[in-house]
Amino acid sequence: MDYEPVIGLEVHVQVKTASKMFCGCTTEFGGSPNSHTCPVCLGFPGVLPVLNKKALLSAVRTALAVGCKISSEVKFHRKNYFYPDLPKDYQISQYDEPLSEDGKVDIDAGGKVKTIRVKRVHMEEDAGKLIHEEGENSSLVDFNRCGMPLLEIVSEPDINSPEEAYRYLTKLKLLLRYLDVSDCDMEKGSLRCDANISIRKKGDTGLGTKAEVKNMNSFKGVRSALEYEIERQVKCAETGERIVMETRLWDPDRCVTISMRSKEEAHDYRYFPEPDLVPFALDPSVVESERKGLPELPEAKKARFIGSLGLPEYDAEVLTQEKANADYFEACLKYYDKPKVISNWLMGDISAYMNSKGISINELKMEPQALAGLIREIDSGKISGKMAKDIVLRMCETGKDASAIISESGLSQISDASQLEKFADEAIAENVKTVEDFTKGKDSALMFLVGQVMKKTKGKANPAMVNEVLRKRLAAKK
């Protein structure tokens, strides 16, 4: 029997804002435990939340980017449950009237475009972290993360394989990074993902009993956890074992999912409208201005790089994987309009350099203008492509211009004809046999002579000019 998995993902994303969602505390990562807290995020008696406007705008931007309809009213609910990392013992979240609904994310599924519908994008606050020390009889709480703004992005169960889930997540990450909404670093917890998964016989349209899989802490982890869970459920189905509705934890060390609790024990969150935050109308002009302010999204950018800049699809794909890379690329174009050449440098030597140093393009010392300048020097013949490879590394290290490095190190190419003539004459004099071959019509003999001149000039000679000068001198000999 053939089964197909049906998967829906709930993604939580930490929104990049300077301050927390309902207070002025910093959202900086790290910091000694409980140093980024105040009475509001600690839920002290008598304090009140005040919504961070930037967090709201980021949410609107995200919702627009995945094509969601934005609600005309912003309304928060309280989700009530007792847990020590939740100081108020309720979480301010959104419930039956989320910020936005009905969007979509297109992914590449085996060469074809597949649309994953986004059910909703809503805002909520993060909880703190419990620290369980080995051998201790009590647990500690760090509230630094508490009250950080989160976006919950819920997909419809349109995902039918672990690979699609992986692609959906990477696509979301790409989008959110383009929007500058979040770093989406699963290892750091700025993106978290829970999966609802069930299986059904191929061809069926109904939904099977689902399990919720939690605790996946990398993109690859999601893929592995889903692969395991599908296999487990298929095995259940084949052996006639009942699949129960439950929450399961992914154990990345053992590569298995473990049952955590059944839905019968599930919480009753007693949602009700948050009375401390009055529902308010979202000004359509604010939404409009966010819509207009949306950056060019990766797909559109890629299409433009191919269509109007003439880049091969591969280059366009690579360059648009990070907005910062694409921005750098386009900044270079402003100074020197040779897209493919710039792309080659970025994807080649510069990318290799960044990888070796473990840095991103934002940390690169070389300015786009400098890279453009380097390429211009190559094209003008001042330096050879080979020399440029050394120069670019030094530019990356120091942030200096190509011209500065060229003049500092005397790397400039010899393009002075009279200088070259001297070396050409020497080479002719030293290689009588080769000259004879050439005059007999063996054209390839010339290449040997060019090589000799290059050797004498320690590679600094402009090869095209050497070629030309040699021909002239040899012709003169005839």
Next chain:
Amino acid sequence: MDNLYSLTANELLALMDKRSVRPEDIIESVCSRAQSVDGKVKGYLSIDREGALARAAAAESRAAQGKLRGIPVAIKDNICIEGELTTCASKILRGFRPPYNATVIEKLKAEGAVVLGRANMDEFAFGSSCENSSYFPTLNPWDTSRIPGGSSGGSAAVVAADEAVMALGSDTGGSIRQPAALCGVVGMKPTYGRVSRYGLIAFASSLDQIGPLTKDVRDSALLLGVIAGYDEKDSTSVNIPVPDYLSCLTGDIRGMKIGIPKEYFVDGMDKEVDAAVKEAIALLKDKGAQVSEVSLPHTEYAVAVYYILATAEASSNLARFDGVQFGHRCEDPQNILDMYERTRGEGFGAEAKRRIILGTYVLSSGYYDAYYLKAQKVRALIKDDFDRVFKAGLDCILTPTSPTPAFRVGERSSDPLSMYLSDIFTISVNLAGVPAISVPCGFTKSGLPIGMQLIGDFFREGKILRAAHAYECYTDWHKRSPIL
């Protein structure tokens, strides 16, 4: 000068303007009054005489600018004062000292007022008699065998007994107005959103408002003017200008349109209360008010709606008292659930538990629509009732504040329902969000104060202050003092 303690804030400010009285004199006078009578009234949880004297001296040296310079104010125990015990008269908050001031405290300080002490209350403002305090019950200064009303019973009692010049209370369903009526003082609940709730330990967030309890209407106008205003720390506060309430007090009722809702004169109401309020109506009519009967048809549902919505919010607001960060924690908890259960079991009193259970129930899945959602719908209808009559041109609505005068200690404490019914005339006002004030309008034969309530349209505190003040000008109920 003796008997400074019996004067109003406005009178004291006038004396200080003439330099015949210093703020320290006032503090001394009020403190010694409290020392001699609070043993009987038990309105205070604590009095900070030394601190108050120091602050009064400071207030005097800071050029006599503040609107409340040197005036001692009692603060209900649910309003946060930085570094001072703030416990909501609950065991679960024993020892809690907030690291911040409520916005109203900041405003009082900015105008030179002197925080004198902590007024007793029903635990977490749950109650109408002040018997639910986890410390001790406060008693009515007019008859110490009776309750002062609640939940701001301590605030009302200390003002009535001249142990404070003025006080702040909070009102969720009548918690300022009912004790004001029962103690013979003036108490006001401002429009929801008029006064910042930042630093008020929440009972029911959508209903709570801080307000003044004073010896006369003029003082209420003065105190409201100080504490009112938009606060960016409270998203439910409303950003509209604060009028000069004192200038609203014309001393004249002529031309004001007053509605008498027929639903508020019900069977079973105390006859003396009924008579006193009707007499007040007749007097105002006589003085030139245009009095008409109106209808607020959804009044009968108010108590039921209130006990669903208020307890729902309370169950969530009180969840944070879990032993993790502040207040009481049980001894030697075995695990997290044990800590929650015993901490809360030990820390909350019976009424708090009753309301948490009730509120948890009405929000539970499967019951939400039948209770919470339906109650919200009826709440909207109750608000519509008020909107309709005010749109029709009324300036205020006049009702009794409480259906009975102060009842005896213990009389209703074993019967929550009869206790809940003592707020029957005040609850609708909180559900609608409109402002209301209770002023003394007579005494029973046995000498217990009776209060009447004037309800106004949204943010029209000035109008009800004007009407209440005019009534005061025609009567002298507010000038009587209990003999202690």
